[in-house]
Amino acid sequence: xxxxxxxxxxxxxxxxxxxxxxxxxxxxxxxxxxxxxxxxxxxxxxxxxxxxxxxxxxxxxxxxxxxxxxxxxxxxxxxxxxxxxxxxxxxxxxxxxxxxxxxxxxxxxxxxxxxxxxxxxxxxxxxxxxxxxxxxxxxxxxxxxxxxxxxxxxxxxxxxxxxxxxxxxxxxxxxxxxxxxxxxxxxxxxxxxxxxxxxxxxxxxxxxxxxxxxxxxxxxxxxxxxxxxxxxxxxxxxxxxxxxxxxxxxxxxxxxxxxxxxxxxxxxxxxxxxxxxxxxxxxxxxxxxxxxxxxxxxxxxxxxxxxxxxxxxxxxxxxxxxxxxxxxxxxxxxxx
Amino acid sequence: xxxxxxxxxxxxxxxxxxxxxxxxxxxxxxxxxxxxxxxxxxxxxxxxxxxxxxxxxxxxxxxxxxxxxxxxxxxxxxxxxxxxxxxxxxxxxxxxxxxxxxxxxxxxxxxxxxxxxxxxxxxxxxxxxxxxxxxxxxxxxxxxxxxxxxxxxxxxxxxxxxxxxxxxxxxxxxxxxxxxxxxxxxxxxxxxxxxxxxxxxxxxxxxxxxxxxxxxxxxxxxxxxxxxxxxxxxxxxxxxxxxxxxxxxxxxxxxxxxxxxxxxxxxxxxxxx
Numbered sequence: 001x002x003x004x005x006x007x008x009x010x011x012x013x014x015x016x017x018x019x020x021x022x023x024x025x026x027x028x029x030x031x032x033x034x035x036x037x038x039x040x041x042x043x044x045x046x047x048x049x050x051x052x053x054x055x056x057x058x059x060x061x062x063x064x065x066x067x068x069x070x071x072x073x074x075x076x077x078x079x080x081x082x083x084x085x086x087x088x089x090x091x092x093x094x095x096x097x098x099x100x101x102x103x104x105x106x107x108x109x110x111x112x113x114x115x116x117x118x119x120x121x122x123x124x125x126x127x128x129x130x131x132x133x134x135x136x137x138x139x140x141x142x143x144x145x146x147x148x149x150x151x152x153x154x155x156x157x158x159x160x161x162x163x164x165x166x167x168x169x170x171x172x173x174x175x176x177x178x179x180x181x182x183x184x185x186x187x188x189x190x191x192x193x194x195x196x197x198x199x200x201x202x203x204x205x206x207x208x209x210x211x212x213x214x215x216x217x218x219x220x221x222x223x224x225x226x227x228x229x230x231x232x233x234x235x236x237x238x239x240x241x242x243x244x245x246x247x248x249x250x251x252x253x254x255x256x257x258x259x260x261x262x263x264x265x266x267x268x269x270x271x272x273x274x275x276x277x278x279x280x281x282x283x284x285x286x287x288x289x290x291x292x293x294x295x296x297x298x299x300x301x302x303x304x305x306x307x308x309x310x311x312x313x314x315x316x317x318x319x320x321x322x323x324x325x326x327x328x329x330x331x332x333x334x335x336x
Numbered sequence: 337x338x339x340x341x342x343x344x345x346x347x348x349x350x351x352x353x354x355x356x357x358x359x360x361x362x363x364x365x366x367x368x369x370x371x372x373x374x375x376x377x378x379x380x381x382x383x384x385x386x387x388x389x390x391x392x393x394x395x396x397x398x399x400x401x402x403x404x405x406x407x408x409x410x411x412x413x414x415x416x417x418x419x420x421x422x423x424x425x426x427x428x429x430x431x432x433x434x435x436x437x438x439x440x441x442x443x444x445x446x447x448x449x450x451x452x453x454x455x456x457x458x459x460x461x462x463x464x465x466x467x468x469x470x471x472x473x474x475x476x477x478x479x480x481x482x483x484x485x486x487x488x489x490x491x492x493x494x495x496x497x498x499x500x501x502x503x504x505x506x507x508x509x510x511x512x513x514x515x516x517x518x519x520x521x522x523x524x525x526x527x528x529x530x531x532x533x534x535x536x537x538x539x540x541x542x543x544x545x546x547x548x549x550x551x552x553x554x555x556x557x558x559x560x561x562x563x564x565x566x567x568x569x570x571x572x573x574x575x576x577x578x579x580x581x582x583x584x585x586x587x588x589x590x591x592x593x594x595x596x597x598x599x600x601x602x603x604x605x606x607x608x609x
Binding site: 002006217220221223224225227228230231232233234235273277278279281 | 384387388389408409410411414415417418420423424426427428432433436437439440442447448449451454493572
């Protein structure tokens with residue numbers, strides 16, 4: 001049985017990595033300037049001064065790396081939150097965590113914290129906003145003890161509204177150049193010119209993945225409910241606190257670099273649970289890989305669908321994710 | 337002799353209401369102890385305090401002489417296992433579910449179950465009769481089978497003390513008897529100490545070595561003792577405020593409680609008058 005499980009898990013991982021490679025290559029080739037796959041090695045190694053060379057390495061490659069990191073981070077955050085809240089409709093966006101993070105980043109842009117403490121102000125403000133919301137949602141619903149209820153989801157949606165209203169308030173009172181900054185960033189795009197932020201996104205999301213694995217068994221036990229998890233020796237209060245911190249970190253990082261990208265954190269873990277099963281040992285890594293592939297693919301669609309213009313990637317994930325969200329909600333049996 | 341479980345002066349309050357007050361009792365190895373008593377008399381709370389889900393206001397609990405407040409949850413889970421009223425529906429297989437009982441024994445960087453873990457899980461699935469269901473989803477099996485899976489999971493923890501909180505309350509008599517038979521046989525084969533919350537007084541009388549009866553009023557204990565000592569018409573009247581008749585079960589010779597309708601009671605009174 002153990003051999004079977006390892007075999008099945010390996011197959012899933014290999015398939016996901018193949019899909020990821022395929023999608024990344026697709027993203028390298030496709031765009032306003034189409035570059036055939038067979039020409040890529042030649043351009044990379046022998047044609048260093050060419051325009052194609054700088055498109056590949058200067059524009060598309062960073063974009064792919066960012067897409068992988070953000071997609072992985074959001075899907076992982078979704079998987080962690082769904083595990084803690086035992087609700088498959090929970091994700092950074094529906095819980096209002098993305099909203100909190102975006103409010104944090106907006107305040108950062110307006111008050112120009114980034115000019116004082118450097119580029120790290122972006123992820124830091126995102127993280128602070130995200131963790132504020134996550135603890136708020138949790139403690140507002142903690143008293144009912146019925147963490148599974150959709151009350152929590154509603155609280156999240158409301159917090160999300162409040163946060164976006166506050167963002168609009170900030171936009172209304174801000175100066176024109178700040179306003180443009182905020183609007184461009186909020187639309188959700190993987191077009192990030194700053195290499196430091198891209199590196200931060202990559203290593204941050206990988207670090208989130210590594211740390212979340214310290215809690216994979218605790219998450220498995222939490223599937224049975226908090227009391228049962230405690231009976232199995234899990235310190236549930238501590239575990240939840242750390243998982244909240246990891247999820248806020250991943251969300252804050254994503255939102256601060258790529259803006260609000262809706263629903264990536266919802267559908268990816270949901271589908272991976274259907275394919276790989278509820279065991280978090282495989283669910284976490286497979287959600288990360290699938291989320292990475294999903295976002296890069298959405299970015300490809302966003303770039304080609306009304307070419308030469310380009311849609312914000314958040315629009316594509318919003319449309320696909322929204323439809324799937326409604327479908328998931330209407331399914332009779334939604335159990336983890 | 338160290339008792340598997342000793343409770344000393346335990347008090348617990350919830351929203352300023354006293355639930356448990358100065359509870360003291362202990363269990364002997366291999367003993368089957370039932371906690372009976374009316375709703376709201378703190379039975380489930382007591383189980384939750386022993387398994388460290390709730391924190392007592394006062395008093396101490398010792399597992400083999402060690403205070404549970406000095407033990408980590410993990411350490412505690414290697415000594416005691418808990419079966420709750422029902423199992424939450426999850427989409428994992430019965431085998432995966434039972435294997436979760438090995439979690440407290442996982443080493444620091446262990447990622448997969450060892451062959452020993454799987455062997456133990458299979459042994460206890462066999463013992464509880466659910467080995468044939470091992471690939472079924474917990475969602476899809478019946479309530480009785482789910483409780484058997486919960487017991488198998490608890491046994492896979494290889495505890496010395498098994499706590500059960502009304503494990504049979506949602507089940508039909510076939511499964512009620514099946515589960516209690518299983519638990520009382522485990523008590524002999526594994527020398528397991530059992531502390532069980534039971535609502536059904538007749539089942540408690542049938543299987544228990546000793547009963548704990550809370551008084552249901554101020555959080556204290558009305559009486560602990562053998563079934564014959566605890567189950568009397570007077571004690572039931574005082575604790576449950578209910579008029580019953582008690583006779584010997586014709587087969588097991590244990591006390592057997594008869595519930596009586598008010599109508600019949602009135603008639604009886606008339607005859608006496």
